[in-house]
Amino acid sequence: MSLVIDALSIRRGAKTVLSDFSMTVEPGRVTALLGPNGAGKSSLVLALAGALPVAGGSFGLDAAPLTGASPERIRAAGIAAVPEGHRVLAGLSVEDNLLAAGFTISAAEARRGADSVYGIFPELAERRKQKAGTMSGGQQQMLVLGQALIAKPKFILVDEMSLGLAPLIVKRLMGVIDRLAAAGTGILLIEQFTTLALKHAHSAHILSRGRLSFSGSPQVLIDDPDILHRAYLA
Template identity: 40%
Template sequence: MSEVPMPASPMPETPMLEVADLRAGYGEAEVLRGVSLTVGAGEIVAVLGANGVGKTTLNMTLSGVLKPWSGAIRFNGAEIGGAKPPAVVAAGLVHVPEGRKIFPNLSVRENLELGGYRVSKSGRDANLQRAFDTFPRLKERAGQYAGTLSGGEQQMLAIGRGLMSEPKLLILDEPSLGLSPLLVEEMFGLIASLARDGLPIMLVEQNVVQSLDLASRAYILENGEVAMQGEAAKLAADPELKRAYLGL
C-alpha cells in the first residue's frame, strides 16, 4: 500500500508516550524503520497492521525486551529506550503480550498475584479487588487453574494481571486474537471501560474496523514504517485503507 498523506491529527500537548524515529530488529535484519507515534493521557490509540509489519517488534522494544538500534522512547518525559523490562514496568508502562502468556498450572488468583510482584501487600490486595471488580468472571473462578479457562477468560486474566502492576499506560497486543465475534465485542467493551476510568491504552491489533471504532487516533504500520496516521474516524472513512484492509 502506498503512503497516503493524512491531515495533521490532534496530538496531546504533553504525550505520556512519545516514540521518535525508532529503529530496531534482529541480527542484521531491520524491522522497525523510523517509527514515530504518541499516546496521550486518556487516549486509546490503535496501532494497526497485518502480520509481519513490525507490531510485535514495536511492543517488545517499548517494553524493554528488545534493545532499540536508534531513536527515542520517552515515557512521562523520561527516556526509557534500552531500559530493562523491570524498569519499564516500574515506570508504569505495562505490556499485555499477544497469546496471553498466562501460567496454565497456577490458579487465576495466583496468576493475578504474580502480576503484582513489585507492589506492596496492601496494594496487591487492593489491585486484586480492582481486577475482580473489572472482570467478575475471574472472581468466580479465582481458585480454578488458569489453563482450564475459555479463551475469552484467559484474555481477561492476562489484562487483569497487567492491571495488578498499576500501569499508567497499558499496551494491549492483539487482545481479540482467537476470540469469537461475540467475545470480541465484549473484550472491546471492557477496553473502552478501562479507558473511561482514565487508563490510557495503546491497542495493537489486526482487527481494523472495531479498533478504529474504539480509538481516538490510529497509526497503520506497513513494512516497519507508519504508512498512515490520523484521527480514527477519518482513517476509517479513507478509501485507500478500505481497499487495502477491508477489500472494499
C-alpha cells in the first residue's frame, strides 16, 4: 500500500502554498522532499496529517481516500506525522508522553507500542519516569519520533527532524529511519541538510514555491548539485 498524493492544492489565508502537487510515498522506502524556505513542505505535512484543509486534489492509501479526514482517522489509517518544531510535553514523564500519543489505540496496544519504542531507543527506556523537559534536545527528538511510532504506523512524515541537533544524534536518528524503512515503513523525509537526506533516500522530490520541480533518483541530484542550487535560488 502506498501513500498517494494526487494534484493536491493547499491555501493558507489568501495564498496558495501548494499547487497541483502529486507524489507517491512507497512502503519500505525513504522519499526525500527538499526545497527552500517557504516552499510548502511543512504545509504539505500538516495537510497530510489532517491539520490543514485541502483546497483541491486528493490523498489516500492506494485508492482509499483520506482527503478531508480528521487527524484521528488519518492516524488510525496508519499515517503519523512528526511536525516541524513539535515539542514534547515538558512537565510529563517520558512514559506519559508516549502513552498520550497512543490516542487512536487501546491502552494495551499503547503499552505494547511504548515497549517497542523503548526497544528502538534504550535511552528512553532508561528515562521512562523522567520529566521529558529535563532531557537533552536529542533525547527529546527521540521521544517525538517515538510518539509517532507508538501505533506502529505504515507511513511516517518526518519534518526537519535534525534541526538544531548535534551530528552524532542526527546520525543515530537517521539510522533508525533507515531501519524503519528496511522493516517496511514508508518514510517522507523533509530535511534541511540535503546531502544527508539524499544519502538516505530512495527517491527525491524538489518543491519550489508550492510546485514540484524535480522528481527522480537521489543520485541525479548528487551528481548534478546545480539542480538543487537552482531550485533553492528560484
